[in-house]
Amino acid sequence: MNTTMNNFFNPVEERYSADEIAAVQQKRLCAMVRHTDQNNAYFHRRYQAAGVDSAGFRGLDDLQALPFMSKIDFREQYPDAMCCVPKNTIAEMHMSSGSTGTPVVMLYTLNDVNQWAECMARCYCMAGAKPGDVVQITPGLGLFNGGFGCFHGARKLGTFIVPTGPGNTQRQITLAKDMKTNVIVSVVSYGIRIMEMAQQMNADLPDLKIGIFGAETFSPAMKERISSGLGIEVFDIYGMTETGGIGTLGQDCCAHNGIHVWEDHYIVEIIDPTTKQPIADGEMGELVITSITREAIPIIRFRTGDLTRVLSRKTCECGRTHVRLAPISGRVDDMLIIKGVNFFPSQVEQSLMKIPGVLPQYRIIVNDNHGVMEMYIEVEAEPGVTGHQVVKQLREDLGFAPDGDVFPPGSIPRQEGKAKRVIYKKDGMDI
Ligand SMILES: [Zn+2]
DSSP states (O other), X not given: OOTTTTOOSSTTGGGOOHHHHHHHHHHHHHHHHHHHHHHOHHHHHHHHHHXXXXXXXXXXXXXXXXXXXOHHHHHHTTTTTTOOSOGGGEEEEXXXXXXXXXXXXXXXXXXXXXXXXXXXXXHHHHTTOOTTOEEEEOSOSSSSHHHHHHHHHHHHHTOEEEOOOSOOHHHHHHHHHHTTOOEEEEEHHHHHHHXXXXXXXXXXXXXXXXXXXXXXXXXXXXXXXXXXXHTSEEEEEEOOGGGTSTTSSEEEOTTOSSEEEOTTTEEEEEXXXXXXXXXXXXXXXXXXXXXXXXXXXXXXXXXXXXXXXXXXXXXXXXXOOSOEEOOOOEEGGGOEEETTEEEOHHHHHHHHHTSTTEEEEEEEEEEEETTEEEEEEEEEEOTTOOHHHHHHHHHHHHSSOOEEEEEOTTOSOOOSSSOOOEEEEETTEEO
């Protein structure tokens, strides 16, 4: 625990009692159901089909009567058929990469941009950042929500912004040194790249204290690697295009005891992804989110596809009262089933990072060999680490031994955006 434990951006709302959270959720949920029903034909049709009358909607007690949404709705209603405000009130847009089809578009009114900035500023403070700190923003300042979210939040908090965007890693390190960067924000895999480059350049970054990483799941062992490699405290930030971008859902605090979700802005449910029924606190399930303060494109019972569980609803040692979720362990559709064993890529990462000398660059190749799923792992390691050690650790942690190879440092291609850790093939061919 460090001295920034009680660093709040919004000390009142971040410490609402359970009753205050429930009251604000009740009021905002009713207003949001009416707003979406009255101002958008798509939402209206869906409420009608589910038998929901927004005028008689009673709030939290009726939450489960509302129909679920998913990424499919965003794709079918592309580009703006879910928009609930007049076009001339939209101030900004962002868009997911759309690697699996039509991109997801998120539109923002000025109030939505402010809501985003508020959530993001809370995250910066929760990580120990203060007004006047130097914040280096490495996610792209473009359609991807990462860069702008970091920017809006940093501006709201009142920091000095170094908007490098991704790439030119050598220059990133030089700038971090010259500008005396205190806080760096990055997608997880690019954080690893920065760490490698800093080590190669033998760069000393004494002012860098805080690293905020997101957009990809990462294992506790990887956090530890980045933390010790760069000599910083590492935070896990959460948010997605559909919820309004980076930081909207929250982050872990200095107690590193789960991700606080801003419950005055979002309602959290965890459901069984098969039965779609709510499940008890502590049980692993799919996270479902309802946004209760967003105007342009609110989400109502949005199935995120992310798997997590409620860790605690008690007041955290940091003083915040908002619910804490376990770090995302994977996505419903990312689960691998190899040789009858179910697991997530993050478990492979956790296992690899336990082996001394293994480096944070790896790939999991999943091949559908005429209907039989096979897994092959490529990982970089320092000289002396053997394939046998890797197989032994994986067998111990996963319950079976995949094939694999150990490569010298620098062999696996680096990416500057999100890393593609899992590569799918069919009968040995790329798909
Ligand atoms: Zn906390």
